[in-house]
Amino acid sequence: MAAITASMVKELRERTSLGMMDCKKALVASEGDIDQAIEDLRKSSGLKAAKKAGRTAAEGVVLAKVADDNSFGVLVEVNSETDFAARDEGFLAFAAKVTEAAFSAKQDDMAVLMQGELSDAREALVQKIGENITPRRIVMLEGANVGAYVHSNSKIATLILLTAGDRELAKDIAMHVTAINPRVVSRDDMTAEEVEKEKDIIKAQPDMAGKPDAIVDKMMMGRINKFLAENSLTEQPFVKNPDQKISDLLSAVNASVTAFNRLEVGEGIEVEHVDFATEVAQQLKG
Template structure:
């Protein structure tokens, strides 16, 4: 059997808000597999939801550049948040956005080979790293194209910590921007429930079924309860089904319809998401300050 570490227990507690012993038992039952341990806790009704792993470590800026019917959402990273307010860094982010939207590169290698100020973006990032004294990296981008009858809604939260871009068919730019604000705040995973992968849907259904059975519900009503829980979960992760933040009486789809529009797509970049944070040993850190 795999030895369970205190760090694993802490991560599971941070992600599920359960007690220490419950977290340890779940990890033992799952043989140290974090995702399985979360399912074990959910099936027992101890954890209603779990936060994504991977503390956000990278700093920097996310930005949106729009040129007619083409938009680019980009993320450029630095090591500290202090650099995000540096004029040279901000100018680099602006030039990268302009180059990406103008050239529509197919992938990151093609994007890094684009030219700004007479050098490739890759070379410019390295040069800026030398000037600022902190690693600068152009991490990712997404190109979005719209039709003439569509509107882009762009919203930057906290000066570029989150960038949300929404495409709405019909309606107007203000409606699209309102929905982009919603995307920034609520962080939907999919546009609609139809976009949820079948295996993910099946997995959630299995977990809800186990949880409902463990609650001692009569067998004949279990499928109905599970269906209700699956529908609630789908409405929470699908943008068009979510309650609109500015008017909770309407879903996002209903809000768009009230403005004669339909939501076609969205992109949301949060700076540093999915990047593992460098874990410092707290005890060593304290001891280092005492010496």
């Protein structure tokens, strides 16, 4: 019988995402044959799709769907491991199917949505393309005038809700949010914590050193006002026409922005690099 090494257990764990001891037992049973161990695990533990689940899925697409009457819309992010897979026709069809399901059900809980048929479709796709596929997020807005914009590479998208106006206006402002990425709708929406943090940063800048408090306060207020203007949607110059502010577009039709959601593929996902060999060796030693 072949010796079961730490590197063999490491490889099987990475390929199956199962626990180290489960992997060790499977290798013992298969006499060190990794492919046979995977086949045995597929037969005994429902490994069919789980064998890819340990891989970080930080690529993918964001898709949008808005009702014909602009009363409702959704954004959906579906992740893959590589950008290559994110361009696969099967992957894109699956992402569109998840988006349609979220829209039809008005469901923003991905765990609830991904049951039954969609779960089976995901498992089949994982096996076909050989990567982990993760339907990650759904955001939805409902109201008077919902609009959406998806960047041409489907990596960034925005959903926005206005109190008035038409589909084109909502789409234009959603496009602006996608491109410029404001933090808030208006300066009043910026949290006190964020403002204080920015003040601390400004005070620590080299040109503030040695100046009287009154001068520092005056300079700081000027820079805080600039910070708020640059990060507040309504005060930003419209990306398609810098001579207009977003507030000008809105006031022309007596509208305001109720909310917006901007999603970027993979944001907030930490790609971990774990030294499994050491961990496995310790477990085997025990």
